Structures are given as structure tokens and as C-alpha cells.
Amino acid sequence: MRDGRFAARQLRRRKRNLARAENIAIVALALLALLLAGKTGMIQQTLPVLGGAQTMEGGYTVGPAISLAGEAPVRLMLRDREERCGVEYDQTTVDDLYDGGLSDFLDGSLRAMEPPAGIREDAWQETITGADQWVFYDFLYDITFDQQESQGAGTGRLFLVTVKGGQADTISFYNETDRSYYSAKVREEVDLPALSPEPNGARFAFEDQSVSQILSPYMMILRQAPACTMYTASDPLLSMDAQGWNDLLESLDFNAKAVSPYTTATGSVIREGADTLRLMNDGAIQFHGSESGENRYVALSSRQKDLQLKAQEILDRATGDLRGPARLCCRSVRTLEDGQTELIFTYVLNGARVQMWGEGWGARFLFRDNVVTAYTILMRGYSDSGLLCRLLPARQAAAAASAMGRRGAELQVTYQDDGGQQSLASWTVREPR
Numbered sequence: 001m002r003d004g005r006f007a008a009r010q011l012r013r014r015k016r017n018l019a020r021a022e023n024i025a026i027v028a029l030a031l032l033a034l035l036l037a038g039k040t041g042m043i044q045q046t047l048p049v050l051g052g053a054q055t056m057e058g059g060y061t062v063g064p065a066i067s068l069a070g071e072a073p074v075r076l077m078l079r080d081r082e083e084r085c086g087v088e089y090d091q092t093t094v095d096d097l098y099d100g101g102l103s104d105f106l107d108g109s110l111r112a113m114e115p116p117a118g119i120r121e122d123a124w125q126e127t128i129t130g131a132d133q134w135v136f137y138d139f140l141y142d143i144t145f146d147q148q149e150s151q152g153a154g155t156g157r158l159f160l161v162t163v164k165g166g167q168a169d170t171i172s173f174y175n176e177t178d179r180s181y182y183s184a185k186v187r188e189e190v191d192l193p194a195l196s197p198e199p200n201g202a203r204f205a206f207e208d209q210s211v212s213q214i215l216s217p218y219m220m221i222l223r224q225a226p227a228c229t230m231y232t233a234s235d236p237l238l239s240m241d242a243q244g245w246n247d248l249l250e251s252l253d254f255n256a257k258a259v260s261p262y263t264t265a266t267g268s269v270i271r272e273g274a275d276t277l278r279l280m281n282d283g284a285i286q287f288h289g290s291e292s293g294e295n296r297y298v299a300l301s302s303r304q305k306d307l308q309l310k311a312q313e314i315l316d317r318a319t320g321d322l323r324g325p326a327r328l329c330c331r332s333v334r335t336l337e338d339g340q341t342e343l344i345f346t347y348v349l350n351g352a353r354v355q356m357w358g359e360g361w362g363a364r365f366l367f368r369d370n371v372v373t374a375y376t377i378l379m380r381g382y383s384d385s386g387l388l389c390r391l392l393p394a395r396q397a398a399a400a401a402s403a404m405g406r407r408g409a410e411l412q413v414t415y416q417d418d419g420g421q422q423s424l425a426s427w428t429v430r431e432p433r
Helices: 002-040 091-111 121-130 242-251 304-323 394-403
Strands: 075-080 083-088 117-119 133-144 155-164 167-175 180-185 227-234 267-272 275-280 284-288 327-335 341-349 352-356 363-368 371-378 381-390 410-417 422-430
Touching: 075 091, 083 091, 091 133, 091 155, 091 167, 121 133, 121 155, 121 167, 121 180, 133 304, 133 327, 227 410, 242 304, 304 327, 304 341, 304 363, 304 371, 304 381, 341 410, 352 422, 381 422, 394 410, 394 422
Parallel strands: 352 410
Antiparallel strands: 075 083, 075 133, 117 180, 133 155, 155 167, 167 180, 227 381, 227 422, 267 275, 275 284, 284 371, 327 341, 341 352, 341 363, 363 371, 410 422
């Protein structure tokens, strides 16, 4: 048994060393390519086709450095002259529109934009009310789309792409963390996909005099109140058989055949090397990595986007189909006092965030440089109950918020999950960041 464990560990070590060597080789080739390009003047004279990136004035980077990998909006609005269609709390329709061409349209506009400049909020709002045609995207939280992380100009929650002659003309975005607006011209041809959603008269709160002084300006005002699915919630670890446990351990890069779990009052503990994985009785998975020796989870770099992609990869491995229709969305990234980077993720159901018991989040990751040192994942499985939660229309919800002294608040539909068997939707006030 001991020889078998040693052999398994040796095999895993060889695989990791090989992967590490491949990553080093890729980085070296990329650096060599950039060096040669710089010497020959290619970066200044040509635009990238498939590889490489172009540095514009002020150090802003466009091209393949722009990435929307792993991101998906929760709200969309399209305007074609006087007709508008807004979609929220209907993730299926949002996904159909996004995957039907609006994803490529936004991605192409970001890649082809000139260096963005800061603008005032009234300029953003004038674009919404004045431009004949545009597409609006809301990703719920700030997303980092610039791999070079160019301060606030590479991050945004809300995006607005205006259209002229069937092609992207300008792109504007709002960084919620910095409360800053940016805009840039789109310098290449990026075609608007041929989509014809049914107009529904959607407007933003700042355009509606009845709520403009009560609600956050970019809340979507629709004629109909949200009709949200009621979900059945469960702890998928409770019903997991022996094969399921093995699959879970393997998905988290633990050798199920080489480890020997032991039980405590709070759950099961698995140790492999100096790393510890705890499967808690409350449905949480907790990982603590060793401070020395091999690193089990390593991101491509310490840049925010790469850390997020590594955390998302681990989450997808752990939760996969077990979480049902829910998604896990990165809510915040910050540097702690000890120098570690903390990433917080929240569950999202049908375009609405899930407020979990305890800390409120669904998962938390800690990185030191590009190495995962710890994570906690609340394992939850959701399924459609076949029932609906009927909510107040936005205007009536706004009146209630105003009566409670919450003028200017952003109201969002939120699912409450207290660890029980149901998750219900209700209007809640989203606190400013």
C-alpha cells in the first residue's frame, strides 16, 4: 500500500513538473516573440491577427489581452430607434441573445476600441437617450476584461455599445468599484448581429420621472413585475455515494485511492502530503494548502483575471452538475493585510444573486501570488420547483424603499438560502460598494 501511494505521488509529481515546464516554455516563447517584434517595429506598424497584443498610447493594451472568458451578463437591453427590449431575471433569454452574437459583438468592440477616456455620468446618460441604436450589458459585478489590468479602465460592470450603420461606433463602460465612467471609439468594423427580440418598452430608472429620484439610475423598469422561479435547495454531499466521493476527490486533485479520511464531530478530514481537505457536515468544503512543498493549485500568473479563472476552474470541478441551474459569479477581489488576494464568489439563479447563510457568499478563495492557499465552497444543489414567486412591480418596490428611507438605492431580486430546502426570491436593497 505504501509503495502504491509513493508511486502515485511520484506520477503526479512528474505530471506537475511536466506541466510547469510546458508553461515556462510557453512564456519564454511569448517573451522571445515580443522581443523580436519590438526590434523589427512590428508592434508599432501592424495590428495583431491571432497572437500578440498592441500597446497604444498611455500603455493601454488591446488585442488578445482583452478577455471575457468565463463572464456572462445577467441583464441586456437593446435599442433600435424608438423600440427597446430589456431582459432581466430570465437567464435563458439573456443567454440566447448573448450566445446568439452579442457576446462576439461586445468582445470585438473591446478589442477594437481606442484607449478609453474618462467621461461624466451625464455624457453616459445622454448617449442612452440620444443614440438611435445601442446594446446595454450588465454583468452584476465588475469584471476585469483587460489582462494588463490598466487601473479602472480595464474593469467594468455596465457596458454600452452604440451602433452606426450596423456596426459598433463607440463603447462606454461603468466601473462600479471606482464609480467611474469611460468611453472610446471603436476603430474597426464590428458588425451588430441580426437579432430581433420583441420590443417591451423597457426604460432605465433615470428616464422615468416617477422613480428617477428614488431608484438607482440604471435599474431596468419593465411593464411587468418579475415572475421568478422558486427553487428547491439541497446539500449534494448528503446523497453522495462512494463513487461520488471518489469522483469529488479526484476532481479536486486528491488521490482517492491513496488517502484515508477520518471523521470528526464537524465532518470528514482528508490529508494528502501537507494539504488538508475537509468535507463539513454543513455542506462546506474547506481546503488548506501547505506553506512549503508542492503547490496543488497554481494560476497562470498573479494577475486578477488569471486568479479568477483558476478559482472558477476549481469551482466547476467541485460543483459541476451538482449545483443544477445555478452559476458561481466572482463578486469581489481584494488584497488582504497579509498580502494574500481574496476572491469572493456568489451563486446566481436565473440572473439573481443568492444570499447564503453565514457570510452571504457561496465560495471564498485565498491566493498568495498565484498559488491557492485556502478555499471554502458551500456546496448547494438547486432544482426548479415548478412554482413561481410573484413580486411587486419595480415602481411599487421603489415606493416601499423610499418609505424606508432608502432613496437612490439599487433594488435587486435576490434569492434567500438559509440552508433549508427552499430558496425564495424577493426584492432587496443592494448596498453600494
